[in-house]
Amino acid sequence: MNPQILAIILSVAMFVIVLILLRFYFLPEKYAVIWLLAAIVAIVLSVFPGVLSSIAAFFGISQPINLLFVAGFFVVLLMLMQLSLELARTREELRKTVQSIAADMEKASNDDD
Amino acid sequence: MKTLIAIPAFNEEASIGAVLANLASHHPLEHVIVIDDGSRDSTSDIAHAAGVRVIRHAINLGVGGAMGSAFKFAARNGYEALVQLDADGQHRPEFLSTLLDGIGRSDIVIGSRFAAGGGFRSTWARRNVQRVIAWTVSAYTRTRLTDVTSGFRVSGPNAILLFSEHYPVEYLGDTVESLVLASRQGLTISEVPVIMNERAGGLPSQSIFRATLYTGRILLILVLAAFRSAPPSVTAMQKRVKRESA
Numbered sequence A: 001m002n003p004q005i006l007a008i009i010l011s012v013a014m015f016v017i018v019l020i021l022l023r024f025y026f027l028p029e030k031y032a033v034i035w036l037l038a039a040i041v042a043i044v045l046s047v048f049p050g051v052l053s054s055i056a057a058f059f060g061i062s063q064p065i066n067l068l069f070v071a072g073f074f075v076v077l078l079m080l081m082q083l084s085l086e087l088a089r090t091r092e093e094l095r096k097t098v099q100s101i102a103a104d105m106e107k108a109s110n111d112d113d
Numbered sequence B: 001m002k003t004l005i006a007i008p009a010f011n012e013e014a015s016i017g018a019v020l021a022n023l024a025s026h027h028p029l030e031h032v033i034v035i036d037d038g039s040r041d042s043t044s045d046i047a048h049a050a051g052v053r054v055i056r057h058a059i060n061l062g063v064g065g066a067m068g069s070a071f072k073f074a075a076r077n078g079y080e081a082l083v084q085l086d087a088d089g090q091h092r093p094e095f096l097s098t099l100l101d102g103i104g105r106s107d108i109v110i111g112s113r114f115a116a117g118g119g120f121r122s123t124w125a126r127r128n129v130q131r132v133i134a135w136t137v138s139a140y141t142r143t144r145l146t147d148v149t150s151g152f153r154v155s156g157p158n159a160i161l162l163f164s165e166h167y168p169v170e171y172l173g174d175t176v177e178s179l180v181l182a183s184r185q186g187l188t189i190s191e192v193p194v195i196m197n198e199r200a201g202g203l204p205s206q207s208i209f210r211a212t213l214y215t216g217r218i219l220l221i222l223v224l225a226a227f228r229s230a231p232p233s234v235t236a237m238q239k240r241v242k243r244e245s246a
Helices: A003-023 A027-049 A049-058 A065-112 B017-024 B041-051 B062-076 B095-102 B124-141 B155-163 B174-184 B208-227 B231-244
Strands: B005-008 B030-035 B052-055 B081-084 B108-112 B153-155 B189-193
Touching: A003 A027, A003 B208, A027 A049, A027 B208, A049 A065, A065 B124, B005 B017, B005 B062, B005 B153, B017 B030, B017 B041, B030 B041, B041 B052, B052 B062, B052 B081, B062 B081, B062 B155, B062 B189, B081 B108, B081 B155, B095 B108, B095 B153, B108 B174, B124 B174, B124 B208, B153 B155, B153 B174, B174 B189, B174 B208, B174 B231
Parallel strands: B005 B030, B005 B081, B030 B052, B108 B189
Antiparallel strands: B081 B153, B108 B153
């Protein structure tokens, strides 16, 4: 079997998964753009592998697959970093919220006495 | 008609006092609620002192999140209409009765700056951005609308029920997405012309570049809104309503 077919199936599957997650409100708009973009790039590269080869040639990389590994790894790292920042912000907001609820509950229990 | 005026406010201590004082002669202040969306200034203190109800968010959730709280409050307290009013004095309370007159004829009434009779001067870029967005939303809702990003609007009982379950939270998209959501749930929307004051801050669509970015984001939100099913909370609400009426 031509390995290109597997690549196309996987990238289309990724695109469909993103659409399904969006449709049922699991994925918010904020992250929709980056995931749709990633899925579309994957589809383009799997359908037209020549694009990858030309870009690799431009950067002087003899094996196009290495460009895919380097670029893919870099993008994944960036997305991980974004996730860390987002998690840190969410923790901070959770802390603020819990502290604020705790303060209100203390106030309410004092008012009862 | 039991009417609630909801004012989302984030760091608006400079203008909130004047807005409430101006509002007092048009609407009883015990039926006004300020949603302090995590301000770090004295917004909620000023609102408290003016004698209105105040909801205070521990963190900043954005206008969509603030309006979500307002709609939940309205639904819980049996209000039949909710008017959204800006905290920066852009919306004039003398048009409240004009807006409220439209409820009964439709579920949501928007105060439009661009409808015939409304007065608003703005830059070329801003006018065209508004035109593209309004045209798209009009196509969705099958109603001719001219000012879909206007926050000055009133929601009737059906809209309050819907929005108390789900109000879009996306920054700057809440006004537009809420209309698409409402019209897909079978609610009707209409417009009345109003005159607005220039706002202090200004829309983030003044340069051509930012206008394009802003339009692109709103159009993306619209495409997503059309493609999405009803939010899970809204589906659950419809089932509940159907059960109760059966």
